[in-house]
Amino acid sequence: MQRPLFDPGRRAWTAQGSRDLIQRPDPAAPVLVVRGIRLDGGEARTFIDDGSGDRTWLATGEGRGDWRIAAIAPERVTVSQRGVSYQAEFLGAPATLRPAPFADAPVALRR
DSSP: OOSOTTOTTSSOOOSSSOHHHHHSOOOOOOEEEEEEEEEETTEEEEEEEOSSOOOOOBOTTOEETTEEEEEEOSSEEEEEETTEEEEEETTSOOEEOOOOOOTTSOGGGOO
């Protein structure tokens, strides 16, 4: 009775990392919306809205943050992020990527 079972002061913090690291909210996941695809001869470019406000047409191999364009087809764009491929359709459902991991996370928690 002197040491209640669920009292936070009962024992020391044993999880890896700090409580602040564990309790902070997850970062927002990037949502990619294909607004345009331009196929001009051998050159293909796409306009992707990722919420950053950047209005640049991107070619294969280009991207923002930790995602890159892997392929551009007439009706969809394939995006690669940290080894995982996602597809976003032109005027279709957006592609929701994984949020970038925290840079200061313990090594065991990084993906």
